[in-house]
Amino acid sequence: MMDSFLNVGMNEEIASSLAETSNNPWFAWDSYRRFIQVYGMAFGIKRDDFDAIINKKKKKYNVLLKRYFTGDQMKEVALAYKQLLKAAQIKLIESPPDQLYMAVDQVFSSWESKRAKDYRRIMGISDDWGTAVTVQSMVFGNQSRQSGSGVVFSHSPKLPGDTVRLWGDFTIGNQGEDVVAGLVKTLPISEIQKDLEERDSKISLEESFPAVYTELKRIIYQLLFDEHWNPQEIEFTFEGESRENLFILQAREMSLRDRKKIVDFDAGPEILNEAYLGQGIGVSGGAMSGRIVFTLEEIDTFRKIDPSAKLILLRNDTVPDDILEIDAADGILTARGGLTSHAAVVTYNLGKTCIVGCENLVCNEPAKECMLNGIRMATGDYISINGQKGSVYKGAIKINQPT
Numbered sequence: 001m002m003d004s005f006l007n008v009g010m011n012e013e014i015a016s017s018l019a020e021t022s023n024n025p026w027f028a029w030d031s032y033r034r035f036i037q038v039y040g041m042a043f044g045i046k047r048d049d050f051d052a053i054i055n056k057k058k059k060k061y062n063v064l065l066k067r068y069f070t071g072d073q074m075k076e077v078a079l080a081y082k083q084l085l086k087a088a089q090i091k092l093i094e095s096p097p098d099q100l101y102m103a104v105d106q107v108f109s110s111w112e113s114k115r116a117k118d119y120r121r122i123m124g125i126s127d128d129w130g131t132a133v134t135v136q137s138m139v140f141g142n143q144s145r146q147s148g149s150g151v152v153f154s155h156s157p158k159l160p161g162d163t164v165r166l167w168g169d170f171t172i173g174n175q176g177e178d179v180v181a182g183l184v185k186t187l188p189i190s191e192i193q194k195d196l197e198e199r200d201s202k203i204s205l206e207e208s209f210p211a212v213y214t215e216l217k218r219i220i221y222q223l224l225f226d227e228h229w230n231p232q233e234i235e236f237t238f239e240g241e242s243r244e245n246l247f248i249l250q251a252r253e254m255s256l257r258d259r260k261k262i263v264d265f266d267a268g269p270e271i272l273n274e275a276y277l278g279q280g281i282g283v284s285g286g287a288m289s290g291r292i293v294f295t296l297e298e299i300d301t302f303r304k305i306d307p308s309a310k311l312i313l314l315r316n317d318t319v320p321d322d323i324l325e326i327d328a329a330d331g332i333l334t335a336r337g338g339l340t341s342h343a344a345v346v347t348y349n350l351g352k353t354c355i356v357g358c359e360n361l362v363c364n365e366p367a368k369e370c371m372l373n374g375i376r377m378a379t380g381d382y383i384s385i386n387g388q389k390g391s392v393y394k395g396a397i398k399i400n401q402p403t
Helices: 012-021 025-042 047-061 071-087 096-110 114-123 191-196 210-226 269-275 296-305 320-328 342-349
Strands: 148-153 167-172 232-238 246-253 276-279 281-284 287-293 311-315 331-334 353-356 361-364 369-372 375-378 382-386 391-394
Touching (some): 012 025, 025 047, 114 320, 311 361, 320 342, 331 382, 342 353
Antiparallel strands (some): 276 391, 281 353, 287 382, 369 375
16 A cells, blocks of 8 residues: 555666666566656556556557567657656656655655555554565566566465465566556466466466475475464565576565355356356455445445445456445455455455456446456446355355355
């Protein structure tokens, strides 16, 4: 909920030099693009404004994903981002030391932002605590398709017991903010996770990057059994496939740990199969049925006209500004993100039902409608979700009442 800055210390001259010395122009200009975006968002520009620019460039060059841009095309995106700041009359500091001082001041100031205050109120965090700022040398998960970033749990949040099982999310060719912000499709850490969550991906960190996986496992065993730490949640980046290219960014006690007793649908396989709309990653809660909502205003309206109805917030992805909507809704369903994303962690801690990474979902939030498995649905329509299994269904399906 606080501001954070990536790739501080870059300007156009440095990006050009990095493109030449690294022989990787795409990486250099992608890193500069990311810095400009977090800079602009810290001063009030919406993520959607940056997304509109990069989506326009994708259409212009007929590319589906940003990794298919050439280096020159990514440079064009970065400079368009820079022009957006200029149009908004936001001064982009060019001096690297001055950028650092600005970033530190901005993080401290963000403690008093409305978003941060709302989050503390909802999560029961004292305003008196204050905050600290961590300055770290950057490592880059966006260097190539042999690099990446992720978050790993030492234990499975879905399986009982204290057995160490590496679990979580990672992404290839991206920086860590993409994972925790829920902006990209994530990949599973282990083979057992891939199978249990019924992921359609053939890739896991364990299978595709075995040296990185093995080193992560060694570090986790050291923390748990030699240092006697509690179960951990670790953010990491790797710049290559060998163990020496793994970097631990931070570690904290695992938040997705004790699973509560959950309910299931009171319906047979035929009914469920007929109503099935899609599969995501189950994060928390069990079975629930509710009305689709997209905004806080819609939530307030349904609380008045249909107070007994559960409300399920739909998003392509969630951003920290969505904390009020997440708190007010009963369930969350997102098209992107993984088990360690912002939406997943917040909804779990609030005791709500949540599914993330439902690829069949495409939201059109301004129009207050979505497509689920090719079926158009709108505000107020009923869907049913299972926060343990990750499944999504059309209509209101009866729930087994807990005994």
